[in-house]
Amino acid sequence: MELHISKNPRAVAEDFATFLVDLNKNSDKLNIALSGGSTPQLLFDVLAADYKKAIDWSKMHFYWGDERCVPPTDKDSNYGMAKAHLFDKVGIPEANIHRILGENEPRQEAQRHSHEIKKNVTSSDGLPRFDLVILGLGTDGHTASIFPDQMELLKATETCVVATHPESGQKRISLSGSVINNAKSIAFLVTGESKQPKVREILKHRGKFRTYPASHIKPANGVLYWFLDEAASA
Numbered sequence: 001m002e003l004h005i006s007k008n009p010r011a012v013a014e015d016f017a018t019f020l021v022d023l024n025k026n027s028d029k030l031n032i033a034l035s036g037g038s039t040p041q042l043l044f045d046v047l048a049a050d051y052k053k054a055i056d057w058s059k060m061h062f063y064w065g066d067e068r069c070v071p072p073t074d075k076d077s078n079y080g081m082a083k084a085h086l087f088d089k090v091g092i093p094e095a096n097i098h099r100i101l102g103e104n105e106p107r108q109e110a111q112r113h114s115h116e117i118k119k120n121v122t123s124s125d126g127l128p129r130f131d132l133v134i135l136g137l138g139t140d141g142h143t144a145s146i147f148p149d150q151m152e153l154l155k156a157t158e159t160c161v162v163a164t165h166p167e168s169g170q171k172r173i174s175l176s177g178s179v180i181n182n183a184k185s186i187a188f189l190v191t192g193e194s195k196q197p198k199v200r201e202i203l204k205h206r207g208k209f210r211t212y213p214a215s216h217i218k219p220a221n222g223v224l225y226w227f228l229d230e231a232a233s234a
């Protein structure tokens with residue numbers, strides 16, 4: 001596990017962007033699963049503003065760790081946020097964007113998207129193996145859309161699973177824990193004081209850390225990174 005602690009969210013975004021530039025330089029093609037939620041927005045803005053030329057975007061194929069079951073134009077759409085803050089600004093080939101169709105019936109879409117991933121992402125040990133999976137952390141210890149009351153999704157053998165947000169009841173489509181843990185690299189991108197209690201329990205194996213899905217993210221044969229700001233890592 002590699003721990004990166006930076007002063008503030010912008011410094012975390014800069015540090016992560018540098019990490020992506022290196023990965024991009026040393027690879028012919030990268031299959032990357034993006035995290036959702038609000039934290040990646042600053043990273044996308046920094047990439048679009050300061051790293052547009054430093055990255056060969058034609059090498060990058062983008063997927064998501066999870067998506068909310070809403071249309072792409074909805075304010076909750078993870079795809080919609082990435083499109084507005086990154087794709088539209090750096091010009092990524094449409095064929096390189098592998099969107100989860102949140103507007104479709106969740107179970108059917110989970111199956112359809114699983115096929116798309118299996119067709120395009122090289123497998124190892126019988127499961128798709130992403131080059132990088134970027135994850136966030138919820139204040140309840142969830143990651144992707146694997147919530148504490150749905151821990152079985154960590155061991156699910158499907159590539160994509162359907163989940164339900166415990167408070168809002170919103171349907172989600174998520175990569176299963178098995179596929180996430182099969183990645184070459186997994187990077188948590190976590191900022192802000194509100195995340196500090198769970199970060200502390202998870203990294204120090206304290207308290208109820210076993211009940212948090214994020215604690216069970218351990219690459220079977222890869223590297224785990226935590227990119228944190230000082231507030232989240234205090």
Ligand code: 6PG
Pocket residue numbers: 035036037038039040065066067068078135136137138142143144145
């Ligand atoms: C989602 C996510 C989810 C997110 C965390 C943190 O679609 O909501 O993928 O796992 O990463 O909830 O969200 P914030 O970055 O908004 O704090």
